[in-house]
Amino acid sequence: MIRFTDVYKRYPNRHEALSGLSFHINQGEMAFLTGHSGAGKSTLLKLIALIERSSHGQVLVNNQNLTRLPKRKIPHYRRQIGIVFQDHNLLHDRTVFDNVALPLIIAGENHREIGRRVRASLDKVGLLGKERNLPIALSGGEQQRVGIARAVVNRPPILLADEPTGNLDPDLSRDIMSLFEQFNQVGTTVFIATHDLDLINTLPYRQIILDAGRLSEQG
Amino acid sequence: MNFPKFNLTNYLLRHIQVMLFSLGQLWRQPLSSMMTIIVIGIALALPAGLYVLLDNVKQVSDQWDDATQISLFLQKDVAQEHAIKLTSQLEQWPQISNIHYQSSSQSLEEFRQLSGLGTLLDSLPSNPLPAIIIIQPNENDLRPDAIGSLLAKLEALPEVEQAQLDMEWLLRLRSINKTVQRGISILGLLLSLSVLLIIGNTIRLAILSRQSEIRVIKLVGGTNAFVRRPFLYTGFWYGTLGGIMAWLTLTFSLSLINSPVNELAKLYSSQFTLHWLSALLLIVLPITGLVLGVLGAWISVGRHLNAIEPN
Known part of the structure; x- marks a missing residue:
């Protein structure tokens, strides 16, 4: 589903964030991306989201060659x-509902379908009663759930997360992680960058560990 | 992943939603929105107001259109038959639309009736008045240089003592009118440009203040067209409301001018009333504003949108 082949990323300041990275995440897999700060986790996610492009090598996501897109x-x-x-x-400045609806509005979904799917999505993250609230009125954990509801509302085949539990206490973090597991169980490929090792070491998923832009080990 | 099919109803609904959303955003910042709208309104009202005044001056001067005529005073020794022959020759000139001959005795008769000096005139030993040929120049040749050359040509005729252009001031007025008209066009162009810049700058600030929102929209798959749309509608509203503001400003200003103008007209025993072009401007001004608003927004969004990418 996500395949990196000998990928380099060099920034204009000649800093090499990724060097010769190759790995593959299968369809329907759930995997973690870990490593020290500055190891290249964010850069890797940016390449998948096409916020950045690789300097060298091939990135294939969902059968699309991102180098040529x-x-x-x-x-x-x-x-x-x-x-x-x-x-x-x-x-x-938008309600929880409008935030979650954004990807559907962008995709041009019709009104009724938007309402149905937004509510389904909010229901899944346990925020059905808060759709009329503004994000500012929610706790950090709840805001993160809104972010997750927005990410899954149009049922994407791939779910990426960048430090989704970074600001949350252990209990909330576990809740969030179990949400990701639920999405993975219905077939979504899930790839999460995190350095919450205590949490992910209790979970049975593959870890891709980066060190200074290289693959350190896969466990 | 299923892409929803394109659906015209959805599309139009989205447009209406974005349109109202943009209006709502203007409404939520009433002071700064109002200031922008007033500035646009004044910038549009100024050339429109000058145009209305100019149009009124033109109406007045057009009422005297027939008054532009040339009087040829003939030499005293030109015989009447010769003068009549000259008249029919002149009639062939393309610059002349109407011509008629008035002998010296006809002139005397006219003068006698108009002046009421009958008995006094009878006591004169001979008729002191010359014969006249009255010429109405062709309408297309009323430009000052054309009429000047016609005048010179007529004056050069040996039979003519003097060629006199009546209402020369009217021609000058018309010429001034044309100059002013061009000035107003230039002013209108410059002020339109300034409306474009005002809206462009307002949109630029709106874009900057919503940078993070634009990033999020792009991250969840929003196209440039999607991001652009609310800003184009913001430009649309600024322009259209600015146009309506211009019309209100103009109507108010003209209503202030109206009563002194009526006084003035009465003093000249004239039926003249101010033409407001009200209905026409109520259409033209908002449409001009709309076009300038959307155009200004388009240019501004085009310049700034590509710079905002997720990072």
């Missing part, structure tokens, strides 16, 4: 990936 096709490509951010990236 033209710029105008990026929006449609991104609709196949749900992304969860550490800092949620919610729109603070």
